[in-house]
Amino acid sequence: MKESRLPVALASLAVLAALFAYAALASPYLIAAGFTIVLFVTLSASWNLVSGYTGYVSFGHVVFFGIGAYTASLLATKGGLGWPAATLGAASAAAVLALVLGSITLRLKGAYFAIAMLGASEAVRVAASTWESLTGGGSGITLPNILSPRGAFLLLGITALGTIVLTYVVAQSRFGLHLLAIREDETGAEAMGVAATRAKTAAFVLSAVPAGIAGAANAWHINYIDPESTFPMLLTIQMIVMTMLGGGGTVLGPVVGALLLGLAGEFLWARFPFVHLGLYGLLIVGIVIFIPEGLLPRLMARGILPRTRRL
Amino acid sequence: MTGPDILQVRHVFKAFGGLQALSDVSFSVPRRGIVGLIGPNGSGKTTLFNAVSGFFPPDRGEIVLDGRPIAGRPAWTVARRGLVRTFQVIRVFGQMTALENMLVAAPGLDARAEKERALALLGRVGLSRHANEYAADFSYGMTKLLEFARVLMPGPSLVLLDEPAAGVNPRMRETLWSIVRESREAGTTFVIIEHDMNVMMTLCERLTVLNYGEVIAEGAPEEVRRNKDVVEAYFGKTAERAER
Amino acid sequence: MLEFLPVYLQVIVGGLLLGALYALIASGLNLIFGVLRVINICHGELMMLGAYAAFGLFALWNVHPLLSIPVTFALLFLLGILIEKTLVERVAGAPELSSLLLTFGIGIILTSAAMNAFKADFRSVPALTGSILLWEIALPRARLASFVTALVITGGAYLFLKRTRAGKAIRAASQNALVAETCGIDVARVRLFAYGLGAGMAGAAGNLIALSYSFNPEVGHVFNLKAFAIIVLGGMGNFAGAFWGGLLLGVVEGLTGYFATAQVVDAVAYLLMLLFLLFRPSGLMGAAK
Numbered sequence: 001m002k003e004s005r006l007p008v009a010l011a012s013l014a015v016l017a018a019l020f021a022y023a024a025l026a027s028p029y030l031i032a033a034g035f036t037i038v039l040f041v042t043l044s045a046s047w048n049l050v051s052g053y054t055g056y057v058s059f060g061h062v063v064f065f066g067i068g069a070y071t072a073s074l075l076a077t078k079g080g081l082g083w084p085a086a087t088l089g090a091a092s093a094a095a096v097l098a099l100v101l102g103s104i105t106l107r108l109k110g111a112y113f114a115i116a117m118l119g120a121s122e123a124v125r126v127a128a129s130t131w132e133s134l135t136g137g138g139s140g141i142t143l144p145n146i147l148s149p150r151g152a153f154l155l156l157g158i159t160a161l162g163t164i165v166l167t168y169v170v171a172q173s174r175f176g177l178h179l180l181a182i183r184e185d186e187t188g189a190e191a192m193g194v195a196a197t198r199a200k201t202a203a204f205v206l207s208a209v210p211a212g213i214a215g216a217a218n219a220w221h222i223n224y225i226d227p228e229s230t231f232p233m234l235l236t237i238q239m240i241v242m243t244m245l246g247g248g249g250t251v252l253g254p255v256v257g258a259l260l261l262g263l264a265g266e267f268l269w270a271r272f273p274f275v276h277l278g279l280y281g282l283l284i285v286g287i288v289i290f291i292p293e294g295l296l297p298r299l300m301a302r303g304i305l306p307r308t309r310r311l
Numbered sequence: 312m313t314g315p316d317i318l319q320v321r322h323v324f325k326a327f328g329g330l331q332a333l334s335d336v337s338f339s340v341p342r343r344g345i346v347g348l349i350g351p352n353g354s355g356k357t358t359l360f361n362a363v364s365g366f367f368p369p370d371r372g373e374i375v376l377d378g379r380p381i382a383g384r385p386a387w388t389v390a391r392r393g394l395v396r397t398f399q400v401i402r403v404f405g406q407m408t409a410l411e412n413m414l415v416a417a418p419g420l421d422a423r424a425e426k427e428r429a430l431a432l433l434g435r436v437g438l439s440r441h442a443n444e445y446a447a448d449f450s451y452g453m454t455k456l457l458e459f460a461r462v463l464m465p466g467p468s469l470v471l472l473d474e475p476a477a478g479v480n481p482r483m484r485e486t487l488w489s490i491v492r493e494s495r496e497a498g499t500t501f502v503i504i505e506h507d508m509n510v511m512m513t514l515c516e517r518l519t520v521l522n523y524g525e526v527i528a529e530g531a532p533e534e535v536r537r538n539k540d541v542v543e544a545y546f547g548k549t550a551e552r553a554e555r
Numbered sequence: 556m557l558e559f560l561p562v563y564l565q566v567i568v569g570g571l572l573l574g575a576l577y578a579l580i581a582s583g584l585n586l587i588f589g590v591l592r593v594i595n596i597c598h599g600e601l602m603m604l605g606a607y608a609a610f611g612l613f614a615l616w617n618v619h620p621l622l623s624i625p626v627t628f629a630l631l632f633l634l635g636i637l638i639e640k641t642l643v644e645r646v647a648g649a650p651e652l653s654s655l656l657l658t659f660g661i662g663i664i665l666t667s668a669a670m671n672a673f674k675a676d677f678r679s680v681p682a683l684t685g686s687i688l689l690w691e692i693a694l695p696r697a698r699l700a701s702f703v704t705a706l707v708i709t710g711g712a713y714l715f716l717k718r719t720r721a722g723k724a725i726r727a728a729s730q731n732a733l734v735a736e737t738c739g740i741d742v743a744r745v746r747l748f749a750y751g752l753g754a755g756m757a758g759a760a761g762n763l764i765a766l767s768y769s770f771n772p773e774v775g776h777v778f779n780l781k782a783f784a785i786i787v788l789g790g791m792g793n794f795a796g797a798f799w800g801g802l803l804l805g806v807v808e809g810l811t812g813y814f815a816t817a818q819v820v821d822a823v824a825y826l827l828m829l830l831f832l833l834f835r836p837s838g839l840m841g842a843a844k
Contacts, residue, residue, distance in 0.1 A: 126822040240656070244656070284660025288653050288660065
């Protein structure tokens with residue numbers, strides 16, 4: 001199944017060049033808008049890595065975004081580290097948290113896992129607002145300006161690209177097949193020698209890293225964090241809706257969903273915050289009832305797109 | 312270190328709540344043999360499969376695969392040691408193609424060799440043309456065949472088949488049994504649960520009979536057929552049913 | 556040591572008063588789960604709508620929240636039936652995550668609608684104020700009334716399930732839908748009715764929330780998680796389990812609030828839920844099969 005990787009490498013380089021060009025040329029408003037889009041792409045693609053491929057739907061993925069934001073901010077303010085080291089720290093913290101949380105919650109199945117993750121993310125949010133001596137509690141942390149908005153955009157843009165390429169590689173690999181097998185039938189997969197616990201924990205950790213980096217980049221971008229804005233339920237909802245719309249368990253599904261809804265949100269809905277939320281609710285209901293498998297798989301089933309794990 | 316028996320089950324007990332599903336079960340499977348496991352419904356056949364393949368640990372007793380104890384080991388480690396199984400209720404991966412289903416069970420060769428092996432096995436059960444179709448779109452019989460092909464994919468040393476022919480059309484059934492015989496010649500051992508006694512009598516060299524969670528007879532098919540307890544517990548019932 | 560006893564008693568009694576409210580909400584959630592096998596993750600939002608209905612009736616016509624319970628119950632019962640018939644029933648038989656995501660989406664729509672209609676401001680219905688003193692324990696009259704009412708409604712629903720024909724049909728369907736169907740029970744109608752009943756109970760709980768607490772459109776979210784935690788504690792699908800689980804959570808939260816800070820209280824439910832999911836997944840009273 002290993003086919004030529006050249007087209008993918010070229011496409012990645014093209015996207016990379018486009019990111020650099022955009023970062024250099026775009027106006028501050030467009031940089032901010034672009035940041036939101038790459039944030040959605042990164043988060044949806046990271047959610048897809050675990051929930052789309054293994055079927056373990058997480059209602060609390062924002063916890064990795066939040067832990068990344070807090071770790072980066074604390075390393076920068078109290079630790080005095082520069083943004084590269086602090087960002088790495090954020091990624092590591094997210095990975096460690098995923099390992100710990102995953103070893104507990106991934107034993108649960110289906111809805112139990114989903115809601116346990118929701119509870120876990122709320123518990124971590126409570127911890128962030130309670131542990132005032134470390135986190136500043138509800139008043140949050142103000143950051144020094146150590147990475148420009150353009151720099152933060154580029155950092156997150158490259159993370160988004162990296163997450164997609166990672167998904168592509170996973171989807172082509174034996175590991176990816178194992179994840180899909182777990183999604184389809186975990187017991188059956190184990191009977192075929194798939195080390196399910198190990199595989200899904202690995203996917204969970206892999207998916208937490210980009211989310212942690214996104215939390216750090218977001219902290220650099222807005223120079224301020226507090227518990228309410230770093231653990232927003234809405235962000236988890238957006239990851240779920242965007243991935244479901246494009247199609248979970250595909251490489252480009254979350255990208256399509258994030259671009260569609262991110263652009264629509266940026267240019268159409270942003271002015272009506274309350275309606276905005278409701279539209280996501282309507283979208284969830286509509287997707288579950290009308291296109292539960294998502295756009296890309298639907299197009300593949302119709303023969304409009306080729307049916308391949310490469311998309 | 313490897314004796315003549317590839318699998319030894321010694322004094323295995325398993326209870327669910329108050330129900331003693333397996334009671335002091337001992338039996339062994341000779342290397343490169345085809346052993347049949349028979350008994351009335353609810354006699355503990357599938358429970359025994361589940362215990363042996365690691366789906367739950369036995370309450371007591373030893374299970375030895377190739378000289379190594381496996382009782383209580385998780386299913387996937389048992390599978391990686393060469394013991395794989397099929398299920399009475401089909402368990403294929405619906406939203407994956409037949410080929411991908413096969414590759415999940417791949418033994419870890421290089422990608423091209425694995426793909427060739429998978430396609431060859433799919434061809435053997437008549438599914439070549441459907442290699443790139445989703446298993447969810449298959450008929451019941453096709454999924455049974457896919458599952459059967461998949462269980463051979465890792466090149467297992469011991470295969471447990473739980474009613475592999477149920478729902479498969481008669482011609483394909485013959486193919487299935489002949490693949491079992493060929494694989495045995497190539498070195499694979501089989502333990503089979505199957506209700507068609509004619510098949511069991513001709514296919515298996517040995518039969519183990521379970522009733523109420525206990526082994527009530529063991530031996531060559533002809534011996535077992537003449538065993539009084541077996542006739543009472545198993546054939547007696549079918550004979551009765553046939554008369555009605 | 557002894558002089559602290561009244562304080563502890565006060566804390567525990569306070570927990571029980573709140574716990575009965577939890578029990579009412581969670582019993583409805585468990586009823587729905589038992590019959591439909593759907594985790595109704597918009598349950599808290601249905602309760603929130605009940606609270607606004609009570610608020611509206613009080614603000615417009617000065618109807619006491621305790622008296623408007625039948626009205627909110629009926630309204631939410633009808634809304635529940637509408638939701639079940641038009642949405643939930645369409646994912647019947649689909650993987651459980653479909654219904655989880657669906658009701659999750661419905662909850663978001665309801666919250667957003669309430670935000671638009673009522674704004675994010677906190678409201679309350681000061682229909683019953685003051686406290687009565689029993690020995691040395693202060694019992695706020697509103698919470699005491701909520702407690703008694705919640706017990707009456709939960710108890711009533713329990714008797715309904717135990718004694719009446721319709722209740723027996725519901726219990727049969729929640730034991731085994733297929734067997735119930737072959738016994739001549741119209742399971743589709745039972746599902747509809749059970750969802751309506753659960754929603755109605757959530758609506759009634761909304762009245763009690765309005766009576767004794769302040770609330771805004773986002774109050775449903777917290778109650779969703781707590782109600783789910785409770786049915787895990789009590790046993791999924793086990794009606795009586797939800798009742799005891801509710802009381803237990805109320806008391807544990809009360810004690811946590813006393814010994815730690817108020818913020819930690821909300822985390823207690825999640826931690827208890829995680830512990831039960833991991834170590835005693837069948838809950839206190841055993842899960843329905």
